[in-house]
Amino acid sequence: MPIDLRSDTVTKPTVKMRNAIRDAAVGDDVYGEDPTINHLEQLAAKIVDKEAALFVTSGTQGNQVAVLSHTQRGDEVILEEHSHIFSYETAGLSTIAGVQARTIKGVNGQMPISDIISAIREDDIHCPKTALICLENTHGDSGGRILPLHHMEEVYRVSRKYRVPVHLDGARLFNAAVGLGVDPKEITKYTDTVQFCLSKGLSAPMGSILAGPKDFIEKARKWRKMLGGGTRQAGIVGAAGIIALEEIIGRLQEDHLHAKKLAEGLARINGIDIDAEGVETNIIMFSIARSGLDADEFIKKLHGHEILANSAGPYRIRFVTHRGIATEDIDTAIEAIKRIFAEVKVRV
Missing domain, CATH: 3.90.1150.10 (Aspartate Aminotransferase, domain 1)
Incomplete structure (x- = not known):
């Protein structure tokens, strides 16, 4: 071999995951009747200390659903110039969500706070509305660098002052938490919403989680359906995601x-x-x-x-x-x- x-997307499911896939209790998730997916979403929400969570088929889908749920067409999104959402998600920001990207040059994925403040638009008829700030932790294109907690806190304070929500692309959120030696909640408390992958280092065969306020997740559920993410007996793969969260993070x-x-x-x-x-x-x-x-x-x-x-x-x-x-x-x-x-x- x-x-x-x-x-880390090449990881294979563990034997326990394969057994769980075989034995998973399932139902129609579009009707909210898949017990395994319901359990996975509840577990995921608890881990990142958010009100609710939504199983999505991929990290890209999760980020796209998040942007769609936070914004309106013609809005603007602030994000780091080498972020995954901007560079590696096939221009979904513009082609699907219909929003404009306002990129900022970062250092190890960290956008200077002064540059974020400068990028937030005033209410002006000529300008798009600044509707969202996106962070990425760990930052893949910087070599898996971790956004320090103090940086995330500073960004969050700016977001509260200017009333602009923060979405975290936390595809490798748990790598960041392990690297910092903290509970994932210590990272996600500085975000309004977060997406994280089950299918990278956590070894599940597919899927990601989008988590946030309950009303946001209900809105996101509809966007997920529009994007073709309304799967049926999804508990077959969700069963592996539960094991990923319970046993693989450590x-x-x-x-x-x-x-x-x-x-x-x-x-x-x-x-x-x-x-x-x-x-x-x-x-x-x-x-x-x-x-x-x-x-x-x-x-x-x-x-x-x-x-x-x-x-x-x-x-x-x-x-x-x-x-x-x-x-x-x-x-x-x-x-x-x-x-x-x-x-x-x-x-x-």
Whole structure:
């Protein structure tokens, strides 16, 4: 089996999840009659300390439903310029929700507070209404960096002052919580709504959760239906999500330790530029520009060593650790990359 460092989306359900899928009690979720989904939504809402929750088929769907529920067509949404919602959700903001993106350059995913304040529109006939601020924690394109609690609190205070709600794309919310050593509620208390994935490091086969106030979730439920997310006997997959929340969150620290070990090993290879100290969770970003190889060439060489990876730019590589990666896989990957770089001429 190859060492798959492409993403934590490649995780497979546990044996217990597969058994739960087989034995799940189900009903029609559109009618609100699936007991497993109802249990999952109640559990999820409790974990993030929100009034209600909604099972959605994917993180992208959850974020889109959130934007639709918070905004009107022609509104404006503030978000970081490399956020997942803006960069990797197929322009859903504009094509489906009909809103305008106001992007801000961040540092490790953190938008400067002064820039957020400056971006909030005054009531002017010429301008769109600022209807939503979106945050992302962990911030994927910054290498899984964690938004500090003090930053989230500052953004939340601004949002209260200007009466603009905050939505958190918390696809890897639990990685952030584990990395900070806090209960997830300590993060989500600075948000009005939150989306988090069950199908990444938590190993469920599919699905995400959108959580927030009860009236918001009822509105979101209708938008979910419009987007084709009104599934029927969804408890079959929801059963795995329950186990993900009850049993898998605690082991994410292992993924973080593996990522740190891998980053430290890469930092010792001449020709790789990486901020190993900045690796906070399970995502690693590094540059191979000095190797003379581009990302596609490097990934092809990795394939020769049965290692799978993704590029994040012409000379930028992304590795992601997850439940399918063992300590010995980290050692194997480091040794393979050493051999690859021994064959190239590294620029000083």
